[in-house]
Amino acid sequence: MDAAPAFRHVETLQTTASPERIWALWSNTATWPTWDPPVEKVVLDGPFRVGTTGHMVMAGGFEMPFELEVVHPDERYLDVLRMGELEIRVDHVVEATDGGSLVTVTTEVTGPGADGVGAMVTADAPTALAALVAQAEAEPEPLPVIP
Template sequence: MGFEHSLTVSTSAPTAAIWALWSEPSSWPAWDPAVVGVTLDGPFEQGTTGTMTLAGPFEVPVVLAVVVPGERYVDELTMGELVIRIDHLVVASADGGSEVTVSTTVQGPGAEDVGPMVTAQAPLALAALVGSAESA
């Protein structure tokens, strides 16, 4: 069993402005209330590992499972037997802005209970991300 959640918003910000925030983990706490800090052990590219400190606070291992520069990244957090995958996708829209989609899957024991807690702040994080990108 697992949990899935997806949210899409439209913004006047170009894809490059969204990507600039996503690809700079030190900016994540500014727009994602669930994130206290992120330390990567290498560049922002596929396969890079690190540690994410979440509100609580507690630290969890993170790996960049997929990175398509300027377009998409997937970070994967492991919490015991739970695996949380957060897929971030930005696509240019005809008006010069973009559509931003964040999809979360949680797999493992208790995923149905943990999932709603993991995604509770997603609308706030996405709104703050877009707001930051629009004012950049």
């Protein structure tokens, strides 16, 4: 959509986990319910790449279809949920820093009821991001390959 979002929320967290560890959790949709509280299940209709569609089953059994609009491995993905005139865009970005990563999730909502929907879908954003980072930090980094 071309209109400016009616609702915008940005959540950022510094972590000692590498961008690759964050990406490993993001790109494996089976892990999403382990760190995103309202998500019960995610089904992708293909590989984790641009144009792939799928749906999320949220708490209470509510299904939300989505599409991966941007995918840059180890850096960024953007998923878009469209329900009629309502559009929810969730942009996930991880940037390498000294000793870890900076993880930023930006949610933008446009369409009827954007403010109310935006507040609802981002209510668990701090919890989800903290759980993602904790899980990434708990996983051991792969050992370097020594030739």
